[in-house]
Amino acid sequence: MKLPIFIADAFTTKAFRGNPAAVCLLENKLDEDLHQKIAKEMNLSETAFIQKLHPNDNFTQKNVNSTLTFVTMSGELKARKEEDGIVLDLPLYPAHPQKLHEVKDLIKTAIGDTLVQDVCYSPDTKKLLVRLSDTYNRSFLESLTVNTENLLQVETTGKVKGLILTLKGEPGGQTQAFDFYSRYFAPWYGVAEDPVTGSAHTVLSSYWSEQLGKKDLHAFQCSNRGGELIISLRSDGRVDIKGGTALVLEGTLMA
Numbered sequence: 001m002k003l004p005i006f007i008a009d010a011f012t013t014k015a016f017r018g019n020p021a022a023v024c025l026l027e028n029k030l031d032e033d034l035h036q037k038i039a040k041e042m043n044l045s046e047t048a049f050i051q052k053l054h055p056n057d058n059f060t061q062k063n064v065n066s067t068l069t070f071v072t073m074s075g076e077l078k079a080r081k082e083e084d085g086i087v088l089d090l091p092l093y094p095a096h097p098q099k100l101h102e103v104k105d106l107i108k109t110a111i112g113d114t115l116v117q118d119v120c121y122s123p124d125t126k127k128l129l130v131r132l133s134d135t136y137n138r139s140f141l142e143s144l145t146v147n148t149e150n151l152l153q154v155e156t157t158g159k160v161k162g163l164i165l166t167l168k169g170e171p172g173g174q175t176q177a178f179d180f181y182s183r184y185f186a187p188w189y190g191v192a193e194d195p196v197t198g199s200a201h202t203v204l205s206s207y208w209s210e211q212l213g214k215k216d217l218h219a220f221q222c223s224n225r226g227g228e229l230i231i232s233l234r235s236d237g238r239v240d241i242k243g244g245t246a247l248v249l250e251g252t253l254m255a
Contacts, residue, residue: 003253004059007044010086011196011227011243018227018243019196021046024253025059038255045194074199085230085244088198092239095120095129095207103128109154110146110163110185122203126161129207134168138181141167142222148187155188162186164200166207169218179217180208196227198241205231205239 004025012018022042026049030038039047048070052059067080067089078089098121100107107116107130115133122129132141144165151163163185169178184200185193194200201219208217217231230242 001255003038003255005042005249005251005253006247007042007249009225009246009248011221011229012225013244013246015246015248017225018246019046019194019225020044020248021048023048023050026051034255038253045191045197082242085242087240087242090198090202090239090241092206092233092237093122093124093202095122095127095203098128103160106151106155106160106163109150110148111144111165112147114144120203120207121160122206125199125203126159127164127200127203128160128162129164129166129203131207132165132167136167137170138167138178138220138222141165141181141183144183146183146185146193148185148192151185151187161188162200164204166204168211169220177218178220179212179214180204181220181222183222193223195223195225196221196229196243198229201229201231201241202239205233205241209233 006023007020008023009015009018009020022039022044024038024047029051030049035049067078070077070079080087080089098119100116100119103119106128107119115135116130117133118131120129121127146165164182166180166182169180171177182200182204183193184197185191204219205217209215215233219229219231221227221229228243232240234240
């Protein structure tokens with residue numbers, strides 16, 4: 001079986017930056033086991049499978065639909081193309097205040113004695129949001145060593161499945177201004193650190209919108225690859241997250 005496959009870097013316009021994802025084009029439906037094997041072989045944060053709805057559909061023809069819908073483990077994910085990027089249409093999840101003493105062991109294990117300004121929790125996504133002190137800057141967050149190996153032993157209740165570290169942005173100067181910075185860790189799902197993730201920003205958007213009093217946000221995820229996100233909160237309880245893309249590989253998968 002020969003399957004067309006592509007690797008694209010999302011939330012960036014440069015190759016080898018942002019979030020790498022594989023996209024596999026399917027003429028026919030595959031077994032779920034084969035889906036998992038292909039994803040494991042690609043060894044990337046995400047692998048998407050696009051299947052024809054009708055036998056006469058042609059992948060080489062220009063897509064006339066402005067919006068594509070992907071079926072995911074978290075429900076339907078919609079994406080639409082704009083001139084300057086791809087927009088993800090995602091649900092917005094509130095982040096509620098979390099008592100520090102209830103998660104102090106987890107935070108201490110992850111970031112040691114780093115000063116913490118605020119802690120919130122999203123029960124919908126099971127993500128713990130930890131805002132670092134405003135005394136820190138972007139370079140501190142980028143260079144911070146986070147211990148993810150021991151988090152699985154510290155948090156075994158199932159309450160937390162993702163750890164978000166975030167920091168208030170800095171005014172524009174010689175560098176581009178951002179409203180906030182972040183890093184995201186999910187060792188409970190086998191992901192030590194996600195390069196750039198839209199799912200964490202469904203929580204971050206809610207938090208920082210309230211903190212800053214604005215609906216349009218500009219964010220940067222400070223992983224080794226880095227990623228830029230333009231965020232717009234909508235009145236219907238959803239959020240648009242836009243980013244650029246860079247195609248880095250096109251080939252054929254022999255499955």
